[in-house]
Amino acid sequence: MYFDDYDSPVFRPPSEAYSFILRLTRGCAHNKCTYCNMYRGVPFQVLTDEEIERQIMLAHSYNGAGVRRVFLADGDALVLSTERLLKVLATLRRLFPNFERASSYAAPKDILRKSPEELRQLQEAGLKLLYYGMESGDTETLKEIKKGVDGPQSIEVGQRAIAAGMELSVMVILGIAGREGSKRHALATAAALSAIRPTYLGAISLMLYRGSELKEQFERGEFHPLPPAGLMEELYLIIEHLDLPETEHCLFRSNHISNYIPLKATLPKEKPQLLKAIRYSIDELKKMKDWDVYNHDKY
C-alpha cells in the first residue's frame, strides 16, 4: 500500500462505499466555502500521471475484476483537463473488465469551465454520475457562503450535467442562510431545482464544523441558526414550491446524520405524502425543549 496517495483526508458520498476511490487531486482548488472544513490545511495539488497510475495498478493487482464503480476524488477532480480525464477513464475501461461507471463531486466552476461537448465526451467515456453540492439557488446566500457562483450559474451547472446525459445528485443545505435568509433561500432553491430537474435530491441540515468560517461567524454572534423545527419549515417551503413534470422520477432523500427525522420520497409522485410527513415532523420538533445541533466540536 502506498500511503502517500492517501496522506490527507479522503471524502466520498455514502453511496460510493463500495467504489474504488481514485484520487486525482489532493484537496479542493476552491477551498473557500464558509461552512466546509473538509480540506482546510490541505494544500491543493493535482496528482501526476504516475501517482494516478500507481493507484489504478494497485487496485488492478488487488482485485481488478471486483472494480465496478470508481469515485474520482478529492473535492474537485474535474479540475483536470478533459484530455487527462478521458485518458484516466480509458485506462479504467481497459483494465477493469466489469467497470460500470465513474462518478465525482462536481465543483461548480469546473463544470462551467468545460464545454457541453467536453461534458458529453466524459459521459460517453464512463463519467455517468455527478454529486453536486449546490447548497442553495439563492444568489445572496451563495455569496455569503463564498460558493464562487451566483444563482443563475448554480442552475447552469446542473442543467449542463443533465444535458450531457449524466445522472445528477443535487444536495441542498437546510439552514445555510440562517434565520434571516431562510425564506429567500428556500424559494430560490425550489426554483433552481425545478429548472435543473435532478435525478437525485438530498437535503442535509447545516452543521457548524470546527475550523469552518461559518462556525466562527456563529461564535461571534454574526450568524443566527435556525432551530430544528425551522429547518423543517424551510424544507417544507422547498418541497411545496418544487415544480417537476409529472413524468419525472426524482429520488428525494433526507437521511443524513445531520437530519433530525429521516425522510424519503419519489417526486413529484409522492409530494403530498412528503409534505404531510414534513408537517408532522415540524409539529414534533416544536415540542423539543433543548437543542444542541450546532455544537459539533467533535467534527
Ligand code: SF4
Ligand atoms: S467546493 Fe466543496 S470541498 Fe471545496 S470548499 Fe466548497 S464545499 Fe468544500
